Amino acid sequence: MNIFDFLLLYSLAVIWITILLNVVLVIGGYIYYIKTLRIKMKNNLEEYPFISIMVPAHNEATVIKKCVKSLLNLDYPNDKYEIIIINDNSTDNSLEILSKLQIENKDRNLIIINTDNIIGGKGKSNALNIGFKKSKGEFLVIYDADNTxxxxxxxxxxxxxxxDKKLGAVIGKFRCRNKENNLLTKFINIETLTFQWMAQAGRWQLLKVCTIPGTNFVIRRNLIKKMGGWDSKALTEDTEISFRLYRMGYKIKFMPLAVTWEQEPQTLKVWFRQRERWAKGNIYVMFKNFKYLFSKQGGASRFDILYYILTYGFFLSASVFSDILFILGLAEVIKLDIGGYSLILWITAYVVFCLSIFVTISTENGELNLKNFLTVLLMYFSYCKLWSIVVTLSLYNFVKDMIFKREIKWYKTERF
Incomplete structure (x- = not known):
């Protein structure tokens, strides 16, 4: 065996560990899914606490009207919730649209906060902190501007x-409303079902941990106050605040019956920039919280720290090594003594990967069909490889930002 064989063994071992971990989460998620089918939710509550719904919005003219209308139409007493739209230094006609909506709904608690380039335009965390200062609700509910x-x-x-008073936050499920637009949105739809909500369901079922997504969640006001608001340096403010909640001793529960529909990127350029922001943000959170990995203070967040180390460290390197070795071996530049055995392990891993996704999409009405079956078969060779490229570049740029102490810039996803 030579060094290339050892690298291949390392890559296969890490890939298999990651796939098996996700299979376990899918199994746990499926169990939780069966449980949710038996849950009888009440349409009427014994008490209706006052809620502040906050929507950070920067240049969201394309989607903001639909979002606000859906929020005004929620099954909740009108006098028991306020809607705060933070129109964050927008340069499009968002102000015009929001002003008209405010006039049309003058009997409702619809509050529009307009910021300029001095106090605003600094990212989602900053916008949420501005909205928080104006909010009155005992609980805060966050939605992105493309949500309905x-x-x-x-x-x-x-x-x-x-x-449960030990719940610091509760997250809902989000679905892709433009999934039929093109192949990319089909990939994202399957990714969302498998690696977002099914993984969340599995983590709650097996470990009683979840990570707050950027939208469709409720959090206690007093906890945000104790934390001092959102971390303005975090590109993934949702992940960062999840870690702090766990260190405070609170839990985050997943409630898949609370559904929102959102728009996903429709071009590779927009998708690439969005995922680069996510990856850089998660890497930031991983480094920020690494010191809690071996400390009791880390609480349940220690699992997520390990998971991020596995994903952005070991799994990323394993994916890159395996692809490079495959190409070099195919071109006969290098010789792999265990090439035949590795091919068997790789094919088995691919089959397990596909089967776990098929189990996931079977839980959603209409998702287990021929189109999605073919999409899943193609996903590993295309979409997953793009992920490796995105994360590699994100890690490279993160290190450059740290070395040269560059200001972190928040990229807002373009709407269609």
């Missing part, structure tokens, strides 16, 4: 968090 939550979603989130 289902009518009962707010009731389900509130109902869940009221049942």
């Amino acid at each position: 939550p289902e009518k009962e979603s707010l009731v389900y989130l509130i109902q869940t968090i009221l049942k």
Whole structure:
């Protein structure tokens, strides 16, 4: 055996560990999915706490009207919630659209906060901190500007968090509403079902941990106050605040019956920039919290720290090594003594990967079809490889930002 064989063994071992971990999460998620089918949620609550819904919006004219209308139409008493739109230094006609909506709904608690390039335009965390200062709700609910939550979603989130004082936050499920647009949105739809909500369900079922997504969640106001607000340096403010909640001793629960529909990137350029921001943000959170890995203070967040180390360290390197070795071996530049055995292990891993996704999409009405079957078969060779490229570049840029102490810039996803 030579050094290339050892690198190949390392790559296969890490890839297999990651795939098996995700298979375990899918199994746990499926169990939780079966449990949710038996849950009987109430449409009417015994008490309706006052809620502040906050929507950070920068140049969201394309989608903001639909979002606000869906929020106004939620199954929750009108006098028991306020909607705060932070129109964050927008240069499009968002102000015009929002002003018109405010006039049309003058009997509702619709608050528009307009910022300039001095106090605003500094990213989502900053916008949320601005909105928080104006909010009055006992609970805060966050939605992105492209979201259209289902009518009962707010009731389900509130109902869940009221049942347990140890819940610092409750997250809902988000679905892709433009999934049929092209192959990219089909990939994202399957990724969302498998690696977002099914993984969240599995983590809650098996470990009682979840990570807050950027949208469709409720969090206790007093906890945000204790934390001092959102971390303005975090590109993934949702992940960062999840870690702090766990260190405070609170839990984050997943309630998949609370559904919102959102728009996903429709071009590779937009997708690439969005995922680069996500990756850089998660790497930032990983480094920020690494010191808690071996400390009791880390609480349940230690699992996520390990998971991020596995994903952005070991799995990324394993993916890159395996692809490079495959290409060099195919070109006969290097000789692999265990090439035949590795091919068997790789094919088996690919089959397991596909089967776990098929199990996941079978839980959603209409998703287990021929189109998605073929999309999943193609996904490993295309979409997953793009992920490796994105994360590699994100890690490279993160290190450069640290060395040269460059200001972190927040990229807002372009809407269609």
